[in-house]
Amino acid sequence: xxxxxxxxxxxxxxxxxxxxxxxxxxxxxxxxxxxxxxxxxxxxxxxxxxxxxxxxxxxxxxxxxxxxxxxxxxxxxxxxxxxxxxxxxxxxxxxxxxxxxxxxxxxxxxxxxxxxxxxxxxxxxxxxxxxxxxxxxxxxxxxxxxxxxxxxxxxxxxxxxxxxxxxxxxxxxxxxxxxxxxxxxxxxxxxxxxxxxxxxxxxxxxxxxxxxxxxxxxxxxxxxxxxxxxxxxxxxxxxxxxxxxxxxxxxxxxxxxxxxxxxxxxxxx
Amino acid sequence: xxxxxxxxxxxxxxxxxxxxxxxxxxxxxxxxxxxxxxxxxxxxxxxxxxxxxxxxxxxxxxxxxxxxxxxxxxxxxxxxxxxxxxxxxxxxxxxxxxxxxxxxxxxx
Numbered sequence: 001x002x003x004x005x006x007x008x009x010x011x012x013x014x015x016x017x018x019x020x021x022x023x024x025x026x027x028x029x030x031x032x033x034x035x036x037x038x039x040x041x042x043x044x045x046x047x048x049x050x051x052x053x054x055x056x057x058x059x060x061x062x063x064x065x066x067x068x069x070x071x072x073x074x075x076x077x078x079x080x081x082x083x084x085x086x087x088x089x090x091x092x093x094x095x096x097x098x099x100x101x102x103x104x105x106x107x108x109x110x111x112x113x114x115x116x117x118x119x120x121x122x123x124x125x126x127x128x129x130x131x132x133x134x135x136x137x138x139x140x141x142x143x144x145x146x147x148x149x150x151x152x153x154x155x156x157x158x159x160x161x162x163x164x165x166x167x168x169x170x171x172x173x174x175x176x177x178x179x180x181x182x183x184x185x186x187x188x189x190x191x192x193x194x195x196x197x198x199x200x201x202x203x204x205x206x207x208x209x210x211x212x213x214x215x216x217x218x219x220x221x222x223x224x225x226x227x228x229x230x231x232x233x234x235x236x237x238x239x240x241x242x243x244x245x246x247x248x249x250x251x252x253x254x255x256x257x258x259x260x261x262x263x264x265x266x267x268x269x
Numbered sequence: 270x271x272x273x274x275x276x277x278x279x280x281x282x283x284x285x286x287x288x289x290x291x292x293x294x295x296x297x298x299x300x301x302x303x304x305x306x307x308x309x310x311x312x313x314x315x316x317x318x319x320x321x322x323x324x325x326x327x328x329x330x331x332x333x334x335x336x337x338x339x340x341x342x343x344x345x346x347x348x349x350x351x352x353x354x355x356x357x358x359x360x361x362x363x364x365x366x367x368x369x370x371x372x373x374x375x376x377x
Contacts, residue, residue, distance in 0.1 A: 008376070016377045020369070154372040157313045158364075194365025196358040197297045205290060 009152065009181060019148055019184060027191045030136050031199055031209035037132055038208035043125055051097045055233050058095040062086045062240050069247040071254055079251060087244050090237035097233065133208070141188065148184035156180045289345065292332060296356040299328040304363040308370025321363050325355040 048056075065074075065082060072079055089095055149171045160168070160179045168179065168186040199209040303324035307317045329352045333341055342348035 011377055013377050016373065020372065024369075154368060155376045157308070157311075157317055157367055157371040159314060190361075190365050190368055193358070193361040195362075197300070197356070197362040200358075201294055201297055205293075 008155070011152065015151065015153060019153060020187065023144065023148070023184065023187055024191055024195075027140065027188070027195060028198065030140060031195060032203065034132060034136055035199070035203050035207045035209040038129065041125075041128055041132065055095055055097050058086070058089065059233075059236060059240060062090075062244055066243055066247040069251045072251055073254055075255065076251075076253055079253070080248070083244050083248050083251075087241050090241040090244075093234060093237065095237070129208075137192075141185075144184050144188050151183065152177075152181045153184045153187055154182060156182060156186075292336075292345070293356055295332065296328060296359055297362065299324055300355060300359040300363045301366050304366025305370050307363075307367045308372075309374050311371065311375050312367075313371075317367055321355075321360070325353065328355075329353045 065079070065086070069079070074082075152169075152172060156179075158180075162179060165179050168182040169177070170185055171183055196210050199207050203209060300321070303321055306324075307320045312320055333339065333352060337344045337352070341352040345351040347354070
């Protein structure tokens with residue numbers, strides 16, 4: 001353990017002016033740029049024809065109805081009538097995009113993601129997102145490694161183990177220096193993790209400059225786009241009909257027995 | 270059968286939840302200032318992290334008294350745990366600002 005607690009390096013203030021602040025500034029600006037590029041690149045969702053839209057909305061309506069069925073704000077007459085109407089419609093296939101299935105029709109294959117143009121758009125936009133996220137980070141790392149290499153930038157106020165020395169002191173060929181003296185690349189990493197809060201403040205909660213979202217979103221983004229398009233609505237409707245019956249079983253109205261509850265609260269019973 | 274959690278979730282009013290983002294801003298700014306204080310005072314090692322902890326507790330206390338009037342469960346999803354949570358990424362923000370100010374004041 002080096003006894004260099006009293007001895008400290010004296011660094012040129014110009015390093016502070018020309019390296020510390022510029023790196024932070026560049027990272028903030030690149031983050032904001034990335035967010036706005038993403039906003040511009042978002043293709044507006046393609047508007048579906050009325051029949052296809054009706055299909056999706058019918059499913060959503062029944063899901064909304066089921067979501068609160070155990071504590072439902074809807075009185076029994078209305079709940080039961082909506083539920084029965086939807087059940088019959090799903091059964092007869094009146095909401096299907098291509099009309100109710102005629103007798104003797106072979107069941108249709110769900111559209112293949114590769115050939116269905118709507119699904120391709122979804123996948124492309126997912127991949128575009130990932131590219132836009134990764135490229136600026138690589139570019140900035142390269143820029144920092146090229147220009148700001150070979151000198152000590154800052155002293156970390158907390159200790160780290162020796163294992164970090166190779167990563168954080170890249171380019172400085174000493175074996176003895178305290179791990180707390182680090183090069184510019186480690187300042188890049190500190191900024192990378194620490195600026196997310198700032199982006200959330202400036203750009204609002206749902207910004208695309210957030211590096212913590214890159215970690216969680218990128219592996220799954222590409223897969224999640226494709227399955228959404230290739231669904232067979234007739235099967236979905238059958239499943240939804242069963243769900244509706246189940247929910248009707250557990251349905252109960254919040255206003256059930258409300259007269260007794262009020263009277264009890266005011267002590268009349 | 271719906272669980273108590275689902276019933277509780279049904280009673281939450283979404284626009285008010287969105288307004289709670291004001292609290293995340295407060296926590297972020299608190300961690301920034303805590304970082305600045307730690308850096309300027311030259312705190313190192315565990316004393317710096319202790320300051321972060323103290324600042325988190327103090328922020329939660331202020332929010333509790335001024336905004337929640339003593340009942341965090343009524344205003345913040347997650348009750349006490351949601352209140353004491355220093356916010357996502359705020360620890361790294363603290364470290365960043367702490368390092369920055371420590372470097373500016375004590376190293377340069």
